[in-house]
Amino acid sequence: MSSVFSVRSGARTGWWRGRTRLAGLLAAALVTAAAVPVGLHMRSASAAEYPGPGAVSGNITVHDPSMVKGPDGTYLLAATAPGIALRTSTDRTKFTYSGLAFPNGASWTDEYTGTSNGNLWAPDLSYQGGKYLLYYAASSFGKNKSAIFLATSTTGKPGSFTNQGKVYSTTTSSDHNAIDPNLIIDRSGKWWLSLGSFWTGIKMIQLDPSTGKQLSSNKTVYSIASRASGSTAIEGPAIIYHAGYYFLFTSWDACCQGTSSTYKIKVGRSKTITGPYKDRAGTLLTAGGGTQILGTHGTIVGPGGQSLIQDGDGDVLVYHYYDGADNGTAKLGINRLTWDSSVWPVVS
Template sequence: MLLTFTAAEPAAAYPDPGYVTGDITVHDPSMVRTTSGQYVLYSTHNGLEARTSSDRITFTRAGSAFTALPSWWSGYSSGKDPWAPDVSYHNGKYLMYYAVSSFGSNKSAIGLAVSSTGLPGSWSDSGVVYSSATSDDYNAIDPSLLVDSSGRWWLSFGSYWTGVYSIRIDPATGKQLASDTARHHLATRPDSPYAVEAPYILQHGSSYYLFASYDACCAGTSSTYKIKVGRASSPTGPFYDRNGTDMLNGGGTLVLATHGRYIGPGGQSVLHDTDGDLLVYHYYDGNDSGTPKLGVNLLGWDSAGWPYAY
C-alpha cells in the first residue's frame, strides 16, 4: 500500500518525515509515478542515481539515469557529476532537467534528457537548455519545470548567486522559447551571497506557490537548509509570503526546518500523486553522522490557502 498520512491543520512543530525504507541515501530527490504505477526517484551524483518503489515506502537502488555520460558535461564539471534532477511526464514522454556544475562555481549548465519509460538507463540526452558563466551574477542550477494553467511551460532555476529565476520553455523542444527569452527574477535575499536554491513552483487552485531552499546545504549535521514558500497570482510573481513580504525582498514562509534528528531539510520537489501533493526532499540524519536521506510528507492546505507539511 502507499505511504499515507493523516491530514490535520498545521502543527506547532515541524512534522517528521513519513516512513520510508531501503536505499534512501539521496540528495536533491525528484520522483515520478510512471504510467504503470511504479515510482522512480532520481537524485544527485553518479549519472543521476535512480531508485524504484512499488509502494512509495520501500526504495531499491536501480542504477542511474545515464549509463554513458554526455561529453559536454566535462565543460562544466571535471568529474561529469550532474546535480538536482527534475523529472516529469508531459505529452506522452518523460522529461528530466538537471544541472551540471562544480561546487562554488557559477559556470553551470542545465541539461535536458528524454525517455519513453522514465526508467533508469532509458534516457536520451538533448544537450544544454540554459547556462551561466563566471561573469554572470546568477547560477544555472537546480531546474524545475512548471506547466501553467494556460499551457505555458516555465523552467525555474537558481542559484547561489542572486537567487531564483525562470525562463519560458518551448513545449515542442523542451528548450528555451525563441520568441520569449526574458529571464524573470523570482526570489533573492538581502544578505550576500543572496543564495536561494532548489526552486519548485506548484499551482494549487488559481495561485502559484514557489518553494525554495534557503541557507547552507551539503554540510552534514552543520547544514542549515530550510524550505520556504511564497504565493503569487502569476507564475512569474511577485511571490509574497504569509506576512505580505515579497520573496525578492527576503520574504518566505517556513514550511520545514531543522527539528530533532532531521537536520537541514531542502533540495525539495513536489509530486502530485493519487492521494495529494507529496513534498519530496533530503535531510541530514543527526543519528547517522549527517548522512543525507530521503524525506517525504504530504502537503495540506490551511483555510487561508497556505501549504503545510504533515
C-alpha cells in the same frame, strides 16, 4: 498539470565545500540501503513543531530527490550523482536502487563540471507527452559557469535516457547561476523552467513545449526570489499550483554539511506564474520574503532540496535531510502537503 517539481544545495564557500565532499559521499552511497523508517506525524498549521518524515525504507540515501509517477503506477525517483541515480517504488514507501540515467557518463557536461563523469546536480523529473523528461545541471565548483540540460526516455529505465542538449547556461560574468532546474506548466499550458542558486537568486525562463528548451521568441529572464541582504543562500526552486495560486518553494542557508547543515524550506505564492511572489506576511520574495514550513527538528537536520508531486491522494513534498541519529547521512524525506483555510501549505 501533472508530475513533479524539483530543488537543492547551499553560505557560499561552505556550500561549495559541501558539494565537493558530497561528490565522494554520493558515489559511495549509490547502492546503500538505509535506515529505519521514521513514523508519520501530523500537525496543524499553527503548531510549533515540525512533523517527522513519513515512513520510507529500502535504498533511501539520496540528495536532491525528484519523483514522478509513471503511467504504470510505478514511482521513479532521480537524485544528484555522477550519471544521475535512479530509484523506483511501487508504493511511494519502499525504494529500490535501479541504476544510472547515464551509466556511461555524460561527456557533454564535462565542460561545466570540470572533470570527467562529474556529479550532475538537482535533477527534475516529469512525465509529459508519453515520455519522461529529465532536466539536470552541471557546474564547476565555486563558479556559476553552469548549464542545464534535458534528457528524455520513454521507459525511465537506467541507460534509456537520450541527451537532448543544453537548455540554458550561465558564465562567470552572469549575475545568476543555471542550476537547480524545475519544470512547471501553467494553467494556460505554457511551459516554464525555474532555476537558480545563490548570486542574485531564483530566475525563470519560458520553454518551447515542442523542444523542452528555451523559447526563442521570449528570452526574458524573470527574477522571482532572492535574499534581501547578507547571505545569498537561496536555491532549489520548486513550483506547484493550488487553488488559484502558484506556490514557489525554495531552500535557504547551508546544505551538504551533515549535522552542521542549516537548510530549511520556505514558500511564497503568486496569482501569476512569473510573480510577484509574496510570503504569508505579504513580503515580496524578491525582497527576501519567505514563510518557513520545514526546518531542523530533533534528529532531522537541514531538510531541503525539495520537489513536489501531485499524486492521486493529494500533494506530496519530497526532500532530503541529514539524519542526526545516523552520522548525518543524507536520507529521503516524504510528507503529505495539506492546505490551511488561508490556502497556505502545511507539512503533515
